[in-house]
Amino acid sequence: MSSSSSTLTRVQFEQACKAFIDKHARSPLPSMGATTLEGWSWAEHPTVPGLGYLFRTVPLHGRALAPDKNGDFVQENVLQSAEFVDDPAIADGASPEFLTCEQSIAFSPTFQVPAFYFTIHDSRGSPVGLEEIMNTSLLRHHALPETQTTSFALFQRDALFPLLSQGDHPISGLPSWLIHPCGTACAMSELIGEKMAGGMPEVCSKEWLLVWLETWFLMLGNMVQL
Amino acid sequence: MSTFGGIRHSPSTFTSSPASTTLFRRLVWEGTVPLEIRVDSKELPANSNRGLECYFLQAPRVSYLPLLISEIKRFLQDVVFDDEAARTMKEEDWWFESEEGHLLKWHWPIGLIYDNHTTLATSRPGASASSRPQAVPLRLTLHLASPPTDRLLLAPSAEACKQAFMGQLKEADFLRWGNTKRMTGLRKAEQDGMWEGIKEHNFDDYWRVASKVTPTTLPARPGSPPAAQSSSMHTRPPSADPQGTPDKDSAYSVRSVPIRLYLPEGPVLQDLAPPVLEDGGWSLPSIISAQSRDPRISLLLMHLLTTASCYYKGTPNTLADLLSLHLPLLFPAPGPGASPTLAYALLQGVVTPAEAELAWLGALPSINQDVWIHPTVLRAVDMVTSLRVTVALMAGMQ
Numbered sequence: 001m002s003s004s005s006s007t008l009t010r011v012q013f014e015q016a017c018k019a020f021i022d023k024h025a026r027s028p029l030p031s032m033g034a035t036t037l038e039g040w041s042w043a044e045h046p047t048v049p050g051l052g053y054l055f056r057t058v059p060l061h062g063r064a065l066a067p068d069k070n071g072d073f074v075q076e077n078v079l080q081s082a083e084f085v086d087d088p089a090i091a092d093g094a095s096p097e098f099l100t101c102e103q104s105i106a107f108s109p110t111f112q113v114p115a116f117y118f119t120i121h122d123s124r125g126s127p128v129g130l131e132e133i134m135n136t137s138l139l140r141h142h143a144l145p146e147t148q149t150t151s152f153a154l155f156q157r158d159a160l161f162p163l164l165s166q167g168d169h170p171i172s173g174l175p176s177w178l179i180h181p182c183g184t185a186c187a188m189s190e191l192i193g194e195k196m197a198g199g200m201p202e203v204c205s206k207e208w209l210l211v212w213l214e215t216w217f218l219m220l221g222n223m224v225q226l
Numbered sequence: 227m228s229t230f231g232g233i234r235h236s237p238s239t240f241t242s243s244p245a246s247t248t249l250f251r252r253l254v255w256e257g258t259v260p261l262e263i264r265v266d267s268k269e270l271p272a273n274s275n276r277g278l279e280c281y282f283l284q285a286p287r288v289s290y291l292p293l294l295i296s297e298i299k300r301f302l303q304d305v306v307f308d309d310e311a312a313r314t315m316k317e318e319d320w321w322f323e324s325e326e327g328h329l330l331k332w333h334w335p336i337g338l339i340y341d342n343h344t345t346l347a348t349s350r351p352g353a354s355a356s357s358r359p360q361a362v363p364l365r366l367t368l369h370l371a372s373p374p375t376d377r378l379l380l381a382p383s384a385e386a387c388k389q390a391f392m393g394q395l396k397e398a399d400f401l402r403w404g405n406t407k408r409m410t411g412l413r414k415a416e417q418d419g420m421w422e423g424i425k426e427h428n429f430d431d432y433w434r435v436a437s438k439v440t441p442t443t444l445p446a447r448p449g450s451p452p453a454a455q456s457s458s459m460h461t462r463p464p465s466a467d468p469q470g471t472p473d474k475d476s477a478y479s480v481r482s483v484p485i486r487l488y489l490p491e492g493p494v495l496q497d498l499a500p501p502v503l504e505d506g507g508w509s510l511p512s513i514i515s516a517q518s519r520d521p522r523i524s525l526l527l528m529h530l531l532t533t534a535s536c537y538y539k540g541t542p543n544t545l546a547d548l549l550s551l552h553l554p555l556l557f558p559a560p561g562p563g564a565s566p567t568l569a570y571a572l573l574q575g576v577v578t579p580a581e582a583e584l585a586w587l588g589a590l591p592s593i594n595q596d597v598w599i600h601p602t603v604l605r606a607v608d609m610v611t612s613l614r615v616t617v618a619l620m621a622g623m624q
Contacts, residue, residue: 010497045493109496110397127375152386160396160406162389173492174377182400
């Protein structure tokens, strides 16, 4: 049993995910406008028990980067204010690149919370780099405070861990991008605290776990277009 | 386990005095593995000195493939490539593959890669199940172009490697203490100094900083044990300070030992691993039990201990406990009528006793402690698959 409302055990994570799937109808092919809660399925490691995660595949718009006169790829203004339109590919009339985003919600044993992993591939099946990821509609740029990018990570100034970085998917072992879960427990503590003040199911019951995970999705949705 | 006036202590083959810990840390640090790196013959540029494109080196276990690139590049420039090829080679497109075609990960320490390969090699059909791994060179193929970006992290740079390394240090800090204050308490120059220590393979430079964030192997002092039950002359009731303050930096005080189990074909298993199991008993830490076998010393030690109050509540969590928890089929819990264990553990290529305490292992230097599990007797059991398990401890370095 989790010792706090800000974290989960692995068993609770699995219970929450399965309750989540039971509640929200499965849609095999989420549309471009899929909401947070649609299209998720549960997957497990083929041989080792107790290792499961949520996954789904969604289409994304990207913007095909074109070289400028110097032959350098131009990164358009992606770190803009709240007026920035979430779908940059359509906003400025550039021809969109159709991309595929594979998303996972897996348990982080270090931080004892769910973590969001994803890969994005272009129509040829090649993985796209960070610059192109920033050009897709996946990340809500207005929610990303001043960030610095390298080719392999997105940093917030003075933050301990990068906001977005590469790592091995904890179940498949394949390289993925991940939204670092280090700040999740702190944020969840606040959100769950507020909810509990307003009345929640019995702590650690199946219903409570479902509300916990739905709250987590809402929190993630501030940063990621799900 | 022997009792000592109603107090259990767990014998350990390891002492945990600071001097011996430093010795073990240095031994692990200086571990190396032989590598044979051969450029893919199909990718050798024209006019290369064919036949010379093989480079042998003894690489530190605690280092990383990206840190070897410059040395390999110098060799290729000096010996193999002609001027044109040397000028145009792009090491950012380089990638490594094992003999069997396994893609090698940039962010895995070389020791982990080596042990992974050894385990996979000995698990092939026809390999002797009881053979210990031999120190044969790990043969790697170096490709110069077209990295498989869907299976490899995109940026095989030393900078990306450093970031992954620092991230693991911080995660280990968080696992141990529930926060990262020890890491964030380091100045940036100190943090960078740890990576420089890895790059230059300098033990002193690395440990000058690492010692500030790695737990000690000295026992914690969480409080007083119950009064001794026996009046044997070899025991003395400890006059413990009932409000004894735990050694806050002790490996026995951590929330969880940073430890991972690497299955050879994946996945990586990780969960919370407390250093002490709360089972109601009281224990002496291994430092005491190891030295108290000599009865002449034990009395003296007991006298010293009465004021040191080195007892702690619970029994130390051991490697055997952890393995039987996570891999019960390979490591059945001991007891009467228990099935035999089907594998054994290797740490940095050395057989690790099952009773090794996780706390002590977790305070060793280890960027990664790679504990490999090899199957033991398979003839009596018809195993469909023989699993080999790597237990990697990310204790303080990675």
